[in-house]
Amino acid sequence: MNIAIVSPGPFTVPPVKGSSVEHDIDEVTKAMPSQHNITIYTRKCSAYPKSERKNNIFYRRLRYEGQQDYIKSVIKQLKKEAPPDIIMVENRPHFVLALRKVFHRTLIVLNMHSHVYATTPLISKAKMKKVVKQMDGLITNSNFLRLRLIKEHRIPEHKAHAVHLGVDMEPYLKQADSPELNKLRKKLGITANHRVLFFAGRLIPAKGVHVLLESFQKIAREDPKAILLIVGGTGYGSNRLNDYVKKLHALAKPIAKQVIFQNFVPSHDMPLYFQLGHVVATPSTWEEPFCRVNLEAMAAGKPVITTTNGGVSEVVKEGHSGFLIAPSDWKRDLPSIWEQMWKSTLLRTQMSKQALHRAAEFSWQATAYGYLNVFHQVMQQEKPAIDRQKHFLIG
Structure with missing residues (x-):
């Protein structure tokens, strides 16, 4: 499977000075089976080259001069490359709307790490309603957050999936x-x-x-x-x-x-x-x-x-x-x-x-397989003209 992951933008992946969402992206992608091709779109910084490949993970580091500028750069880069099977947006619901304007048929999954960026003034209720319609699936890091977002934004239950984070002991x-x-x-x-x-x-x-x-x-x-x-x-x-x-x-x-x-x-x-x-x-x-x-x-x-x-x-x-x-x-x-x-x-x-x-019950491998299973379910629910299912393999 070809997976594109869009990080929030303020920090780079892998993180240099911390930052929890970027840490989670780094750990879970490293734990994914090698047959999946992963491209991480993130902020450029002096610590890393603009583009680099590490095994099955490709990093595209782009300029960050605010959220709108950043997502435009991500979209511009995505258009140059082969369309992914799945785009996973990390913790920024409004990115879903920008991506959907360009990628009408690509599956988009929103991964929320908290409820904060789904609330006003960071995003209006009207825009959040559009996000719910336009995303193909939702991942949360706990069942508590899953149920909260379902209730607050009337998300269909079949669209929302809780996958716990992991730890490297x-x-x-x-x-x-x-x-x-x-x-x-x-x-x-x-x-x-x-x-x-x-x-x-x-x-x-x-x-x-x-x-x-x-x-x-x-x-x-x-x-x-x-x-x-x-x-x-x-x-x-x-x-x-x-x-x-x-x-x-x-x-x-x-x-x-x-x-x-x-x-x-x-x-x-x-x-x-x-x-x-x-x-x-x-x-x-x-x-x-x-x-x-x-x-x-x-x-x-x-x-x-x-x-x-x-x-x-x-x-x-x-x-x-x-x-x-x-x-x-x-x-x-x-x-x-x-x-x-x-x-x-x-x-x-x-x-x-x-x-x-x-x-020991929480591992990054378990998180990675949890994400892949969500992608699998999203693909099965979708009925496009082409068969995306053939691209999905869990190692």
Whole structure:
């Protein structure tokens, strides 16, 4: 099958400074069987050549001077090449409308990573209604997001498919005994006696870092060994000191000796950083569609204390690989869960093992085959003059 993937545009593939959607594109395409020809249309940058081929994946890197300019460049390039069997648009519904004006018969699948770009003011309700009619299929990263988009935009259920994201466990497991780990602990002032609660992510209100700091106050007062390590910046590759970050530092001031802020860390270094924590916290206040950080934490063998919001419960099992707390209950519940976990070595050991087993259930190969199965279903539903089905092979 010939597959064209249109990335959102602001960041390149593979990602240089992070960026979650581009990371997902990179991982899932590398996991697809080699008989499928994949072309990724993405932003050009100084780190990579304008065009390059790696095995069955061809990268077309184009200028990015805003969304409209970018999708025009993508369409111009697509017209020069043999028409693909499937175009998968990543997280930008309005790209579907631009592509459909030119490619009337090509199958187009929209892959949504959250609901955000399907809401006003990013796209009007009228345009979103057209997207639903003009796309041939929808992929979401959780069943929660699938059901939400079906309800909000009246998407026919047969068009929408939930496919969970994956994780490559090897880099996380490999760092468990890394000689670099002690060096990093020393650099950050973490000793063998410390009990580390770990947060990784963007420092934005939706990620609930303020909730975590407010909830950690009681832990810090009652447990002198407790350390809260916060790893992340305001954006992918950005460590800008905005009003929200200033608020976080103000919240941390009364317990400053027990809170460590570490700036943005590139994704390829994060497996080592996850090993610094004993428990990972993801206190998101918004409805996380999936929350890949939880999966990465479990791949490192770390129990997770996370939110009840969104699709998180599809990944983290309550009392098994972690604990789920409603955003309004963190101040009350986090200290008691923390105390419970440190009272029982057996509990922490069991949850660590269970976290590893749970993470192993999510692989990029499974995600890749999930996407291919969606493409297969879309092709079967379509009845064009030519037989597209003959191009589909799952290895």
